[in-house]
Amino acid sequence: GAVVSQHPSWVICKSGTSVKIECRSLDFQATTMFWYRQFPKQSLMLMATSNEGSKATYEQGVEKDKFLINHASLTLSTLTVTSAHPEDSSFYICSASSLDPGSEAFFGQGTRLTVV
């Protein structure tokens, strides 16, 4: 099946620094990718929709200036957590679908962010 690769798998950073997470579709093109966040013992929550060549669409309550999304090509979307704080510590997951109508979503393996 299709593969979505996320990098890094885990990262520890200091408060106030920024962290970039990459999401790549390895064998298909995706005009749209999605970013989710998951806190311990909770379900995935959609943060934003990443659109190739245009601005991302953020869900209510998600700060666009804090979570910068760039979707510069049909196979790469990046999420940058700016000025990270301990409360940003979470499991971040991306997903992508091919352009085929009805295609299922494929998820990256997730990135565990710990802000100290």
Added chain:
Amino acid sequence: DAKTTQPPSMDCAEGRAANLPCNHSTISGNEYVYWYRQIHSQGPQYIIHGLKNNETNEMASLIITEDRKSSTLILPHATLRDTAVYYCIPNRVLTGGGNKLTFGTGTQLKVEL
């Protein structure tokens, strides 16, 4: 988006069939029923999806009631590696691709010896 109701947890003996129910009584006519699972600390994995007819693949079978208000995911011979949270998600595929999924709380399936 349609809301779903799933039991919070289920246990299953290894080798037995695991039947995971989902109620989606408010599903729209153009929404598919997708099933995903998430093994601890990993990204979700696609299992199967269907619209009206029952579906089967190498992983599982999906039984959708005639009124489409509920469905059941069947893992025919559960193994320990099937221990995961299973999510039932009604979803309308966006035009031009893209699968914006709304995750509920899912069912924690525990497969035991």
